Amino acid sequence: MFRATLLGTGGMLPLKRRALASAMLSVNGRHLLIDCGEGTQVQVRECGLRFKPIDAILITHFHGDHISGLPGLLLSMGNQGREAPLLLAGPPGLESVVNHLRVIAPDLPFALRFHEIDPRAPQPFVAAGLTVSPFALQHALPCLGYRAELPRPGRFLPERARENGVPVALWSALQRQPEASLNGVTYTRDQVLTPPRRGISVVYATDTRPVDAIADMARDCDLLIAEGMFGDPEKLPRARESGHMLMEEAAALAARAGARRLWLTHFSPAMPEPEAWLDRARALYPGAVIGQDGMTVDLPFVD
């Protein structure tokens, strides 16, 4: 089960019904948090999630609304008895920023492991069982988008296994692992499985102008979570100046990418009703959805 939960949909300023930027991806009991603005830990609990099983936290950039909730969350993870190391990934400088914020969370019962990503040459890595592919966005600060994918192995074909002479005793193992050996002979997964099937992928891109990389990374994804900071097209100069997107710019990217779902998020506090501008986004991407705190979807494998 791959569940995506939008924890906070606010940009800049937290509001009563809009915690700041944050989303959780939950797969098979493992959890990946993306961004951690003020109010994230409240939303984690409100959404029926827990702190302790968070495997990793990805930070897009170091503006306060994307990381201000981190020291409090770390404290709460510690208070709940977490001992397992926690992976934190984000732009260069992450370790220093987090260590500064830890002035109010100096004693944690678990280790932090930092993974700083060079936006000029971002490399995929594995977190919470997902393949995470970071990519550079265009904002006032170095800012990363993330594609998180649950890979899906190929289908098991007994006739293929027989054709390749794979002993029956290894059929089960080769459905779980890349290689297995018997009597000194090593067999590989591709001898019993079809090529890998389409996985499930979610792309998260906030605080950016609508760069090509978003459409490229969101190609055929199951869910694109993208900022719609502004709705009114008259705000385009402001969006350009501050490195943000209009809702319709996000919709155009989703359409271009062939994303299967689009959730708009990171709304300006000066826009109390993003719904007022939804028609403009839907003219470009009919399935566009205004994100709300706590919105959740279970994403199935699709053949």
Added chain:
Amino acid sequence: MFRATLLGTGGMLPLKRRALASAMLSVNGRHLLIDCGEGTQVQVRECGLRFKPIDAILITHFHGDHISGLPGLLLSMGNQGREAPLLLAGPPGLESVVNHLRVIAPDLPFALRFHEIDPRAPQPFVAAGLTVSPFALQHALPCLGYRAELPRPGRFLPERARENGVPVALWSALQRQPEASLNGVTYTRDQVLTPPRRGISVVYATDTRPVDAIADMARDCDLLIAEGMFGDPEKLPRARESGHMLMEEAAALAARAGARRLWLTHFSPAMPEPEAWLDRARALYPGAVIGQDGMTVDLPFVD
């Protein structure tokens, strides 16, 4: 008008209806914030208050639940165009702690002025037009309580002014300022006024064992805001160990001090219904009130 607003009543962990520790004192358009846990800026807006006119922020101590909302609040004050310097007062180390947290709020359009208070020899100071008297509490970290008082000058007595030969031209000035001169002769306020009358005072004391200083400082105050971290008397060993108070310990202090009102706050997240223990507190101080986020009272002058 002296208004006290309890912004957040949570201890340790923010909950949906319990922001972390924070209270605002508002007097004649000036505002004094005490503590700034996560969720404070949401509550400021929910309570119809604004960021920009906050004159000063008092921090009790550096546990995350009392200061985690500060960098976000500073950012929001800046985003709203504040330019006036902001006074921050708290225990020694305040400037360093705040500067670490400002890693995510490096560029503010206003200056911060720091006032670090020695808990061993705390001295009164003026903030937001109030006389603030800090005092040492007993917690795991150096922790300060605060008494904030709106002084009230004596009553104007024309007969006293005449007896003291104060020219009529100075009567008005001497009701507003300590001295005034005419024709080379200086007159003082006490020549036209009775001695100062009882002012309005609020005492804030959280994260502490029930030390004598609280009863001393809360003597005859209009409102004591005190922590009631735990209700169940079986939690007394835990309260002792962690430097917190039971609700009934706070009530005993309020009774001893002759405080006119008592609001309990800073509730353990493991205590969803503090009301369950209110009777025990009311047995000692009948007017004890369970604080709620957004609770407010207008405190009048009392002769």
